[in-house]
Amino acid sequence: MFKRFLDFEIKQFFRSTFWQKGIAINIIMGLFALWIILSFLGIGLGGFYLIKDIFPDKDPFELVNGFLLFYVIGDLIFRYLMQKLPVLNIKPLLMLDIKKSKLINYILIKSGVSFFNFFSFFFFVPFSFILIKEGYPSNNVFSWLTGMITIVFVINYLNFITNKSNIAFGIIVTTLGSIIALQQFGIYDFTGVSATIFNSLYNSWIFILIPVALLVVFYIVNYKKLEAQLYLDDAIKVKVKEANTSDLSFVDRFGDLAPFMKNEMRLIWRNKRTKTVFLMSFIFLFYGLIFFTQEAYADKPAMLIFAALFVTGGFAINYGQFIPAWDSEYYRMIMTQNISYRKFLESKWLIMSTVTFVLYVLSIPYLYLGLDKFLMITAGAIFNVGFNSLFLLWSGSFNRKRIDLDANGFGNTQGTSAIQFLIIIPLTGFPMILYWAFSSFLGFNAGVLAIAAFGLLGILLKNPIMNLIEKKYIKDKYATIHGFNQKK
Known part of the structure; x- marks a missing residue:
């Protein structure tokens, strides 16, 4: 069934007038995506040695872990602004003999292959192999890599929960801004906190269970939200909202x-x-x-x-x-x-x-x-x-x-x-x-x-x-x- 859903979407994409009329724009967007992938791949392969040259007295892996907290919060903000929520044209499918659970799981699993997830992999995966090449224990490195990949998916599903909430966005932006300000002015060292958190994924595989648990929780929350909205009458009825006026x-x-x-x-x-x-x-x-x-x-x-x-x-x-x-x-x-x-x-x-x-x-x-x-x-x-x-x-x-x-x-x-x-x-x-x-x-x-x-x-x-x-x-x-x- 998943393969059939995917075939529907591929046909819908290539048969759309947008694809036929906007080939040049699609090529430009494809080249832009390729540039991002190559950039992350280059950083993943060469970042370790670049850090070692600039900071010869510091461990590159420790330094990267010290800034991953900023990356996680920044990635969440970036996804809020840029990432499209997973969409499947389900109105015709609701009239067919298809279990709703299959539709919901397809939508959520489909979001897992988002470009926003994959460009992170182009840094973490090659960076991990460089760590192993440089003598870091492979078991510890794979433990860290598994934890980071899990965290990427946690961010993915957390974004779907907070995406339509301006309050959540304000809290996230304020948090990131406050952390950067406190770090920049030397009031509090968040790089040490970040290093402790992400080093734990490297030091012991047991800490991977924390992001795994969060991933399961956020997946279930998203599943319940979609399940509550997946009704034909809810999909076709005209939604009436009370008009909100602002004092301008x-x-x-x-x-x-x-x-x-x-x-x-x-x-x-x-x-x-x-x-x-x-x-x-x-x-x-x-x-x-x-x-x-x-x-x-x-x-x-x-x-x-x-x-x-x-x-x-x-x-x-x-x-x-x-x-x-x-x-x-x-x-x-x-x-x-x-x-x-x-x-x-x-x-x-x-x-x-x-x-x-x-x-x-x-x-x-x-x-x-x-x-x-x-x-x-x-x-x-x-x-x-x-x-x-x-x-x-x-x-x-x-x-x-x-x-x-x-x-x-x-x-x-x-x-x-x-x-x-x-x-x-x-x-x-x-x-x-x-x-x-x-x-x-x-x-x-x-x-x-x-x-x-x-x-x-x-x-x-x-x-x-x-x-x-x-x-x-x-x-x-x-x-x-x-x-x-x-x-x-």
Whole structure:
């Protein structure tokens, strides 16, 4: 029966219009997946020796175990934002003589072969063989590897329990942020706790029973949840929810822009894909820690500028590149209304600028890493508001692909075209070149000031630039409507 279910899904995938119309995107996504696999494989094979070269007085295995706690929590956050829940088109199957237990078990087992599980294996498996090659006892290594593989599946099924809970997501993010902050500021050493936990899997196989027990518990919980929902009448009935309204009166101070801003804020928060983009922008706040804390980038300030842009520009870049496709489902209706196209566009610019400012305020703790790092972030924030947000609005006039707002962000290529890949080049490359040109001759301050000045110039010239953008949208109005009407 499992083989038959799998055959159904394979046929459904290759017969879909998405597969037939989006071959190029599928190839790009496949190459991206291959790149991730090769990266993890390379780290798994060479990580031991790289750590040994950088930290010759430390045990590479102990060092890896010291950071696995961060990996586990980070993986859970990544899955919450990116991983699709296992789906099987079960409505037709519910009318057939098929046991519900088989359907549920198939859905849950299918999730076990998720890409999110396999890319972890490409690190843990080769890393384990390297450990054995370097003289670590094979029994202990296989005990550790079994425990880590079990933990990967534990994270997989835990994500299905917490995936639709914003409270759970907030707790997980707060936990990770607190652990990183306490570790970074030397208040508490969580690497020691992590090393103790994961070393126990290596020292004694008996500790493997803990993740195994958790795996069984989470599998049963997911089974019970699906079993309670697997009824034909529940699958076909129209679900009626009480409308939740939010007090957005604080936006009224923006006058004529307020109604547009309120609609934009509701769109962002009420739809799965836009909410994912919004929540991910706060993850990008920690992006600077990857670069600013590494000595390898100390002599590559242009790369630090790249990181500084994403600290405050995560939302503007990821959300702005799909404008106006977020409104594609009702874009034709909007174009029939007696509304100001300028205000429609300006509200989006103001939303991107406001979130950028909020992220900038939240980035103030980067002062701890040095005033120079915070000046880069400040210049990046001004550039994001004055150049990137306006450039994204202009490039949005070329968007012609429809977006399903209820779909997850990862693996969903609706609305994606070559434009999304091309616009990243000026958004990140231009400020890096600008910094390099000025800092090479006039020093660090000149490079940072050049980026900030260019962003400030965009803010001062916003009105004439917005006029040009508005004319471009009006000119391409009917082409955009036609593109959004093409359903896959």
